[in-house]
Amino acid sequence: DQQVKQNSPSLSVQEGRISILNCDYTNSMFDYFLWYKKYPAEGPTFLISISSIKDKNEDGRFTVFLNKSAKHLSLHIVPSQPGDSAVYFCAATLSGGYQKVTFGTGTKLQVIP
Amino acid sequence: EPEVTQTPSHQVTQMGQEVILRCVPISNHLYFYWYRQILGQKVEFLVSFYNNEISEKSEIFDDQFSVERPDGSNFTLKIRSTKLEDSAMYFCANTGAGNTIYFGEGSWLTVV
Numbered sequence: 505d506q507q508v509k510q511n512s513p514s515l516s517v518q519e520g521r522i523s524i525l526n527c528d529y530t531n532s533m534f535d536y537f538l539w540y541k542k543y544p545a546e547g548p549t550f551l552i553s554i555s556s557i558k559d560k561n562e563d564g565r566f567t568v569f570l571n572k573s574a575k576h577l578s579l580h581i582v583p584s585q586p587g588d589s590a591v592y593f594c595a596a597t598l599s600g601g602y603q604k605v606t607f608g609t610g611t612k613l614q615v616i617p
Numbered sequence: 618e619p620e621v622t623q624t625p626s627h628q629v630t631q632m633g634q635e636v637i638l639r640c641v642p643i644s645n646h647l648y649f650y651w652y653r654q655i656l657g658q659k660v661e662f663l664v665s666f667y668n669n670e671i672s673e674k675s676e677i678f679d680d681q682f683s684v685e686r687p688d689g690s691n692f693t694l695k696i697r698s699t700k701l702e703d704s705a706m707y708f709c710a711n712t713g714a715g716n717t718i719y720f721g722e723g724s725w726l727t728v729v
Contacts, residue, residue: 533690540720548720550717597718607662608659
């Protein structure tokens, strides 16, 4: 049962342009969402998160949007840089701490110089 | 970002052998997790551990797997009799009272 889905396995974007990575979830109990970035042979690195009480959270070049009614979130990277090339995982959990995190399958982003 | 340290970074083992993967968590972050990622697949939850007990485990975490805090600080994942399909990157993760989970660099296990 794939509770968190990233339907695009890969994405290519020109440097300087916007990268938009999408994620859908099925479990309506999830109320806290995270994005992680992962390089090959390294652990996932936390990027940004959003609580279900918000619909947008911004941190520098990264913005996460949440549409609860559609059970959809997206990560926007503006402007995209070659160093952003990595696999991005969407993840969902229950707020309140001490909860497991459920990951999507990941989207491989390639930023072309 | 807070740091979770894992050892070994890479281990090759014969099928049927026991493997112990180790993790040094973030200080005062008392909730531990193990995840794994088989090459080319998604990151999968294995087990969560709090207050010296397993809080939750997945179907993957069968009797071949165990976790413990042998010395009150380090956190280990043991695979008693490894199978070829156990080959994966194993990530230790750690959280405190917040919702963000921080991951170690991973231990790459190759079973031959």
